[in-house]
Structures are given as C-alpha cells and as structure tokens.
Amino acid sequence: MWDFILNPMVTLLIFLYQLFGNNVILSIVVLTVILRMLMYPILARQQEMAARQQEIQPKIKKLQEKYKDDKEKLAQAQMELMKEEGINPFGGCLPMLVQFPIFIALYSAINFAVASTPFQLVDLSDRLLIPGLDGLIPLNSVFLGMDLTARPQPPDNPMYALALPLLVMATTWLQFKMTTASRKKPEEEETKSSSKKDKDDDGGGQIDQAAAMQQSMGTVMPVMFGFISLSLSVGLAIYFLTSNVVGIIQYSPPGKKVLDRIFGGNKPAPEAKDEIVVESSKKSGKKSGAKGK
Amino acid sequence: MNKVRHVARWRLFALVAVLAVTLVGCANVRRGVSWPALELVTINGESRVLVVYDGQINAIDPYFGTQSNVEDADGNVVREGNNPVQWTIQGSDLDGAQFFVSPFEENSTFLFPTYNNRMIEVDVDTAQVANANAINLTDGVIADIVVTDEFIYVPYRQENVVALDRETYAERWIVDTVEGVWAAPLLHEGVLYVASIDHYLYAVDAVTGTPVWDVPVDLEGAIASTPVFYEDHLYVGSYSHNMYKISLNGEIVDSYEGNNWVWGTPVIEDGILYYTDLSGYVYAIDVNDMTLDVSWGEPQRPANRGIRPAPLVTDNYVIVAARNGTVYWLDRATGTTVQQAEIEGRPELLSDILYIPADEERGLPELILVASTNNKQLVSALNMDTFTVRWVYQR
Numbered sequence: 001m002w003d004f005i006l007n008p009m010v011t012l013l014i015f016l017y018q019l020f021g022n023n024v025i026l027s028i029v030v031l032t033v034i035l036r037m038l039m040y041p042i043l044a045r046q047q048e049m050a051a052r053q054q055e056i057q058p059k060i061k062k063l064q065e066k067y068k069d070d071k072e073k074l075a076q077a078q079m080e081l082m083k084e085e086g087i088n089p090f091g092g093c094l095p096m097l098v099q100f101p102i103f104i105a106l107y108s109a110i111n112f113a114v115a116s117t118p119f120q121l122v123d124l125s126d127r128l129l130i131p132g133l134d135g136l137i138p139l140n141s142v143f144l145g146m147d148l149t150a151r152p153q154p155p156d157n158p159m160y161a162l163a164l165p166l167l168v169m170a171t172t173w174l175q176f177k178m179t180t181a182s183r184k185k186p187e188e189e190e191t192k193s194s195s196k197k198d199k200d201d202d203g204g205g206q207i208d209q210a211a212a213m214q215q216s217m218g219t220v221m222p223v224m225f226g227f228i229s230l231s232l233s234v235g236l237a238i239y240f241l242t243s244n245v246v247g248i249i250q251y252s253p254p255g256k257k258v259l260d261r262i263f264g265g266n267k268p269a270p271e272a273k274d275e276i277v278v279e280s281s282k283k284s285g286k287k288s289g290a291k292g293k
Numbered sequence: 294m295n296k297v298r299h300v301a302r303w304r305l306f307a308l309v310a311v312l313a314v315t316l317v318g319c320a321n322v323r324r325g326v327s328w329p330a331l332e333l334v335t336i337n338g339e340s341r342v343l344v345v346y347d348g349q350i351n352a353i354d355p356y357f358g359t360q361s362n363v364e365d366a367d368g369n370v371v372r373e374g375n376n377p378v379q380w381t382i383q384g385s386d387l388d389g390a391q392f393f394v395s396p397f398e399e400n401s402t403f404l405f406p407t408y409n410n411r412m413i414e415v416d417v418d419t420a421q422v423a424n425a426n427a428i429n430l431t432d433g434v435i436a437d438i439v440v441t442d443e444f445i446y447v448p449y450r451q452e453n454v455v456a457l458d459r460e461t462y463a464e465r466w467i468v469d470t471v472e473g474v475w476a477a478p479l480l481h482e483g484v485l486y487v488a489s490i491d492h493y494l495y496a497v498d499a500v501t502g503t504p505v506w507d508v509p510v511d512l513e514g515a516i517a518s519t520p521v522f523y524e525d526h527l528y529v530g531s532y533s534h535n536m537y538k539i540s541l542n543g544e545i546v547d548s549y550e551g552n553n554w555v556w557g558t559p560v561i562e563d564g565i566l567y568y569t570d571l572s573g574y575v576y577a578i579d580v581n582d583m584t585l586d587v588s589w590g591e592p593q594r595p596a597n598r599g600i601r602p603a604p605l606v607t608d609n610y611v612i613v614a615a616r617n618g619t620v621y622w623l624d625r626a627t628g629t630t631v632q633q634a635e636i637e638g639r640p641e642l643l644s645d646i647l648y649i650p651a652d653e654e655r656g657l658p659e660l661i662l663v664a665s666t667n668n669k670q671l672v673s674a675l676n677m678d679t680f681t682v683r684w685v686y687q688r
Contacts, residue, residue, distance in 0.1 A: 111323075117450075118435060118475055118517065119325040119666065122601055122616075122643065125532070125554045125571040134514050134532045134554065138472060138490055 002108070003127070005101060009109035011129040017113070018136055024114060025143050025238060032242040035106060039099060040250065047179065052087050110235040114141040116149045141235075148235040157234060164237040169226035171244035176218050178251040326408055327435045328601075328643035329664040329671060332395040334403075336380065337364045337418050342647065342662065343403075344672055345392045348384035349688065350405065352420070355649045356657040358674055358684030363420055371419075380420045387413065387425055391433075397440045406434035406447060412462075428462045431455070437477035439485075441499065446485060448474035454487050456502060466502035468495055476519040476558070479527075484541075488516035488529055496543060506543035518558040518603070521566075523580060528566055530555025536568055536576070538583055547583040551576060551592065557603035557645070567611050571599030575613055575623060589628035595621040605646040605661060607677075614642035614663045620675055632680040636673045640665030649674070658683070 009031075016027035059081055067074035082088075115121040121138060128134060141148045150156035152164045229237035249255040329346035333355065341352040341361050352361040362370045362377040371378045382405070384390040390411065396403035402423065403415040412428035415421070432449035439446040444465065445457040454468040468478075472491035479486040484505050487495040493509035494516060514533030521528045526546065527539040532554040538547040553572035560567045565586050566578040573596035577586040585591065596615035605612040610631070611623040618639030622632040636642065644664035651659040659677040672686040 115323075117326045119327055119643070120323045122556065122571070122599070123323055125599060134534065135492075137515055137532055 005105040006108050007127045007129055009105050010112050010127045013109050013113045014133045014136055015130060017139055022140060024139050028110060028235060028238055029242045032239050033246055036243060036246040056085055107236055110239060114139050114148045114235050116141045146234045149233050152234045152237055153230060161234060164234060165226045165229040168229040168237055168240045169222040171241060172222040172225045175244045175247040176221055178248055325666060327393040328666050330393060330395045331644060331647040331662055331664055333647060347391055350382040350392050352380035353686055358686040382415060382420060393435050394437050397438055406438055408433040436475050439478050439480050446478050448478060454478055468497050475517045479520045481522045486520050488520055490515035490517055510539055510543050512537055517556050521559050521561055523561045528559050530568055549578050549583045556601045560604055560606045562606050567604045567606055569600035569604055569613055573597055573599055573615060575611060577628060588626055593623060593628040595630045601643045602645045605648060612646060612661060614646055616641045618642060620663055634675050634680050636670055638670055640667035640670045
C-alpha cells in the first residue's frame with residue numbers, strides 16, 4: 001500500500017535531482033517546498049479551526065460554569081456550540097492525520113533515493129516510474145562532507161553535522177511560536193482569569209489544561225524533532241529544516257498574505273454571539289438554555 | 294494549576310513518544326549494509342561452509358547445517374570447561390567489526406576484509422584472530438578481494454581499488470574511481486578489470502596500475518557485478534538494463550537490453566550467457582550475436598520479484614534465487630520452470646547460491662545453499678534431488 005505513495009515520491013525526488021544538476025539537497029528542498037505548498041490549504045484550515053476554537057473559549061467557560069455539576073450536559077452543550085459556530089471538533093486533528101502518511105512517505109523516499117549500501121539500493125529498482133532515471137543511480141549522497149543517509153553525529157558523520165538537529169530544534173520552536181503568536185493574547189488573558197478563578201472553583205480547569213498543553217507543545221515538539229533528526233539521517237534533518245523554514249515563511253504576515261491570496265484565503269470566523277442556547281436541553285424540558293449575560 | 298500542567302505535560306510526552314515510535318516504525322526504511330557471503334572451505338580436513346554476515350562469521354556443516362566446533366590436531370573437540378569451543382568469529386570482540394565478503398585463504402590463515410576499515414587474519418583450524426589491528430584499510434569492503442603473489446587488490450565501498458603489497462600490506466597504487474566498487478575485480482592476463490557503481494569499467498595493468506584503456510568504458514548505469522571473460526571478450530551487466538559485450542581494447546561490441554537492473558554476475562556455458570535482473574527475469578543469450586537463445590524463445594520470468602544473485606547453471610538446470618524467498622529450477626534447454634521451493638517466511642534471497650557436491654562416501658546428497666538477511670532463515674539448504682529444504686541455519 002505504501003508503494004502507492006512512496007514510488008511517485010521517489011521518482012519525483014530523483015527527477016528533481018536530474019533537473020537541478022544532480023544536486024540532492026536542492027531536490028529535497030524543492031520537493032519539500034512543493035509538498036508544503038500543496039498542503040497549505042489543509043494547514044490553513046487547521047489554523048483557522050484552532051483560531052476559532054480560541055475565539056469561543058469565553059463561551060465555553062460560561063458553559064463550564066453553568067454545567068459544572070453535570071458533565072454530560074456540558075459535553076452536549078459544547079458540541080451544540082461548536083456546531084452552531086461551524087467548528088469541526090476534529091478539524092485540528094484531521095489535517096495532521098493527512099500530513100502523517102505524506103511525511104512518512106517523503107522520509108522513506110529520501111532514504112530510498114539516497115541509498116548508499118547494496119542492501120538499500122537493491123530495493124530502489126522497482127520504484128522508478130519514469131524510464132531513464134536508472135542512469136542517475138547512485139545519487140550523490142554526500143553534502144559538505146556529510147553522508148546524507150547516516151545519522152548526523154559521530155562516527156557516522158563529522159562533528160559539525162550535529163548543528164543540523166540543533167537547527168531543526170530552533171526552527172521547530174520558532175515555527176511553533178509563529179503559529180501560536182496570533183492566539184497568544186487572548187490565551188494569556190484567559191489563563192490569567194482562570195488562574196484567579198482556580199482559587200474559587202474548578203471551572204477553568206480545562207482551559208488551564210489546554211493552555212498547559214499548548215505551552216508544553218512548545219517545548220516537546222522541538223525536542224521531539226531534534227531527537228528524530230539526531231536518530232535518523234542527515235537527509236531527513238534537511239527535510240525538517242526546510243519544512244520548518246517554509247512554515248516560518250508561510251506563517252509570517254507577508255508570507256501568509258501572499259499565500260492566502262493564492263489559495264483564496266481563510267474565511268472570516270462568524271461573529272461571536274453572546275447568547276448561548278442549548279436546544280437539546282430545551283427539548284428535554286429540564287432547566288433550559290443559558291443566557292450569556 | 295501546576296499539577297494540571299504537570300499531568301498535561303506528561304500526557305503530551307507520552308503521546309509524542311508513541312507518535313515518534315510509530316513514525317519510525319511505519320516508515321518503510323531499509324537499514325543494513327549487504328547480505329551474507331557463503332564460502333565452502335576445508336577446516337581440519339572437513340568440508341565446512343563459512344557464513345560471513347554482519348557481526349559474525351560461523352563455520353557450519355554443509356550437509357546438516359550445524360555449528361562447527363574447533364578441533365585439535367587429533368580431531369577432538371576443544372572445550373572450555375564443559376562447553377565445546379565453536380568455530381565463530383565475533384565482531385563484537387573486534388571493536389564491532391562487520392563482515393560481508395568471503396575470505397582469502399593461504400597458509401592455514403583466512404584473510405577477512407571488514408566493513409570497518411581493517412583486514413583480519415584468522416587461523417583456519419582454531420578460529421583464533423591472529424592479527425586484529427595490523428592491517429588497516431582506508432575504507433570498508435563489501436566485495437571479494439583478489440590476491441596474487443605480489444598484490445592484494447582491495448575494492449573499497451566508497452571509491453577506488455587499492456593494490457596492497459602482499460608482504461607488507463603497504464599501499465602500492467590505486468585505481469581511482471568516482472564511486473564505490475561493489476564487485477570483485479577481474480584479473481585476466483595481467484590486466485585488472487574494475488567495475489564501479491560510478492558507471493565505468495576500468496582496465497589497469499595489474500602490476501603497475503597504469504590504465505590500459507585511454508578512457509574507461511561508460512556502461513550508462515552503475516555496475517555492481519564482476520565482468521566475465523569468455524572467448525576474447527568481457528561480459529558485464531549494469532543498471533542501464535543492458536548486458537554488454539566488450540572487447541579487450543575497451544570498446545562496446547554489442548549489448549542486449551533487458552527489463553531492469555542487472556546485478557548478478559553472468560554465467561557462460563557452451564556459448565550461452567545466462568543472467569538475471571531485478572524484475573525477476575532470467576535470460577539466455579547467444580554470445581556470438583547477443584540475441585536471445587532460440588531454444589528459450591523469450592526471457593523467462595519465474596519470479597514476481599527481482600533476482601539479485603547470479604544464476605547457478607548445472608547440466609540440466611538454471612537455478613535462481615529470488616527476492617520473494619523462492620528458489621526456481623528452470624530447464625536449461627527450454628527455460629521453463631520445472632521446480633520451485635519456497636523458504637519459510639519468504640525472506641529476500643540476495644546472496645549468491647553456493648553449490649555443495651554430494652558426499653557419496655557418506656551417502657549425503659547434492660545441495661544448494663541460499664542465504665537471506667533474516668537471522669531466522671540465514672542459510673537454507675535445498676536438496677537437488679527432492680527440491681525440498683534439507684536444513685535451515687539460524688543465528
């Protein structure tokens with residue numbers, strides 16, 4: 001099944017290698033940029049969903065206060081609210097799931113394409129979908145004295161290759177900061193108010209947890225990608241680095257403006273309503289609805 | 294608040310760890326260097342097969358697949374305490390040395406090139422490493438070395454073939470290639486022919502290292518097999534899908550185009566050249582005009598996956614081992630598949646087939662040995678009479 005995604009990617013990578021004068025780094029960079037551009041609409045949707053979820057946090061907090069003794073009703077009310085606001089609760093996860101196989105395929109493609117041992121290379125022969133690319137094999141897998149197929153650490157590579165995982169960590173962190181920058185202000189306000197509230201009751205717990213999760217992500221993600229880069233190959237570290245740099249450009253205000261223009265831009269979030277009505281609660285005939293103010 | 298954060302952080306770490314493991318596990322990545330080399334040798338007067346792979350070298354009985362023990366001059370098993378001493382070389386005892394090629398044997402000593410830039414001398418009978426650090430190389434080795442009275446020609450994994458002085462192991466000269474040499478060089482009438490994965494076939498004077506041809510021959514694709522000499526010509530395949538016929542003055546005389554990369558060394562018997570490719574085809578070519586042998590009609594495709602090793606040609610059969618874990622016996626006259634045997638677990642069979650003649654005195658059958666990189670089916674022996682698996686050697 002993987003071959004369905006993997007073989008075109010291996011072929012494209014080697015085709016780009018030919019196109020860019022047998023430069024494997026350039027071909028990895030260009031393929032990464034192409035894939036990031038193709039995935040931009042999905043990423044933009046993910047961002048949009050995240051932003052809109054942030055926007056409705058005050059309403060969710062009100063619901064939490066209202067239904068603090070009835071978790072079932074709280075969940076129902078939250079679902080209703082999300083439906084009303086046009087937010088898909090899985091909107092943040094699905095794009096990640098779509099990216100996952102593409103990421104694995106690209107990672108595998110890089111490993112196959114820059115195969116440097118007989119055992120690795122013997123599997124490449126069935127993966128080239130365009131005739132004539134065989135003549136390019138083996139690809140030049142050495143860049144600035146580093147073996148692209150080996151881990152970026154001694155003794156597999158020179159000491160200076162360790163800079164790559166560090167760069168991956170730094171750019172992952174920077175990219176994360178840029179993606180969360182737009183949501184930072186409301187989040188901070190929310191955290192402050194919920195911290196205060198913690199002293200009185202438990203209502204802001206979930207918001208605190210979400211904020212804590214997000215803060216943790218900022219630490220965990222760079223460490224994770226740094227660790228993966230360190231454990232796998234130089235080629236993959238270059239992919240991560242390129243992907244992060246493209247992400248940083250995409251999320252920078254000028255870059256986002258240009259890309260939104262190309263891909264049609266994000267739809268503005270619906271105007272926040274103050275009144276929250278839980279229809280299902282009404283139907284049940286029990287204590288119904290809630291007025292926000 | 295701090296407690297909430299703490300719990301959230303640990304949950305996230307757990308999630309990320311699972312994701313990272315899944316990611317690495319899901320990725321279709323082949324890790325490894327090469328495949329096992331099998332060599333039939335004589336140790337203490339007995340036939341043994343050396344299984345040379347990765348971090349170990351083992352001597353096993355060719356007819357039963359059992360691990361051999363070290364014996365003294367009287368044929369008694371040497372023991373350490375109650376345990377017999379096995380004929381095994383452990384790479385872990387030699388700074389993590391890895392082995393992928395057959396040794397050269399001389400004066401009761403095996404000379405094993407390693408992937409870790411060294412050559413190791415091993416006593417044939419006792420399996421004692423005599424000289425662990427004395428012979429240093431500048432690169433790893435994944436193809437057989439060639440030895441003459443004066444030189445040891447060592448093909449390097451990343452680039453070049455080096456000619457070492459036979460006595461001192463000092464470097465005398467090199468054949469300068471752009472990429473690695475993954476096939477043993479061919480020595481013929483004072484000329485060393487070197488096939489490199491840089492697409493070129495080089496010819497140099499075997500004594501001085503001086504190029505014999507003005508320019509190396511470009512075969513339009515990586516060359517990973519040793520050329521074969523037959524009636525004034527060289528025959529070698531490349532990743533360009535072609536099998537080439539090359540004159541001794543370095544000109545491509547003729548070629549035959551197949552379906553995929555050619556990796557295995559061709560075998561020539563009675564004017565017919567047999568070879569395989571990585572689409573699973575087996576070819577029989579008339580060397581005179583490099584056309585398909587009329588009795589075969591067309592290339593045969595017994596396997597649905599590639600065939601890496603060279604074919605084994607006997608009086609009646611052309612035997613091939615495929616990446617789908619199956620061994621096929623093709624009728625040598627017609628090319629039709631007459632028998633096949635599947636190795637349990639269907640491991641990729643990438644090593645060259647080793648033929649073991651029958652031991653008529655002991656009533657032991659004629660066998661062929663195939664090897665994979667799967668330690669559970671590292672070597673399998675197939676009975677040539679029954680076409681069934683006789684034994685499996687695992688680590």
